[in-house]
Amino acid sequence: MSSEVALDAIARDTGAGKFQVAVQVAGVALMLDEPVSVGGMGSGPTPYQMLASALAACTTMTLRVYALQKGWPVTGIRTLAGHQRQAGVQPADLFTRRIEIEGALDDTQRARLLEIADRCPVHRTLTGGARVETELADAAAPTEPAAAHAADLEHAIRDA
CATH class of the missing domain: 3.30.300.20 (K homology (KH) domain)
Known part of the structure; x- marks a missing residue:
């Protein structure tokens, strides 16, 4: 996969319905879904x-x-x-x-x-x-929240 391409859009299944997906892009969160008529929940575009x-x-x-x-x-x-x-x-x-x-x-x-x-x-x-390049990756480990990371840094350098 082209390493210089930013992966800007993140879609994650919500577990609610078979089509509903939570998407994050450019700091905005939205729901995508399919219409009720095809088995979706109709909860988003x-x-x-x-x-x-x-x-x-x-x-x-x-x-x-x-x-x-x-x-x-x-x-x-x-x-x-x-x-x-x-x-x-x-x-x-x-x-x-x-x-x-x-x-x-x-x-x-x-x-x-x-x-x-x-x-x-x-x-x-x-x-x-357009071309689409796809790779399969292992699920990323949960990241530490920024506030917790900052507190850990403060603690680490306090005794230095």
């Missing part, structure tokens, strides 16, 4: 909804940065995204986006923003493909 969220967020960020660089009068951007699997079609996964842009833009500017949307890094990853 599905993994595909999170992937669609990443596409929507990245698209909005990309358009905002571009509009700011151009000095265009964009007052708001909202991107809606969804995912579906289509049997008998290749590729079977389809992500759909709807981009709403507020501001006094002409048709040329709006068309350019639509082109720029396809340059968002998540869009490029989804359309260009």
Whole structure:
């Protein structure tokens, strides 16, 4: 596995239901699950909804940065995204986006923003493909809480 890649997202099964997973990423904790209709608890977004969220967020960020660089009068951007699997079609996964842009833009500017949307890094990853490297590792030993570690350090150097 590529050692220089940071493993930023941590998912841990909760033991509650067969799909519910607690995720930590960038200091934020959230629950992912599947709908009740497929055996989940419906306690959070599905993994595909999170992937669609990443596409929507990245698209909005990309358009905002571009509009700011151009000095265009964009007052708001909202991107809606969804995912579906289509049997008998290749590729079977389809992500759909709807981009709403507020501001006094002409048709040329709006068309350019639509082109720029396809340059968002998540869009490029989804359309260009990605590699996934996986390794199996032993469960890590529980780490000592930071406060306990600091107390141990203080104790260790007190008599030095």
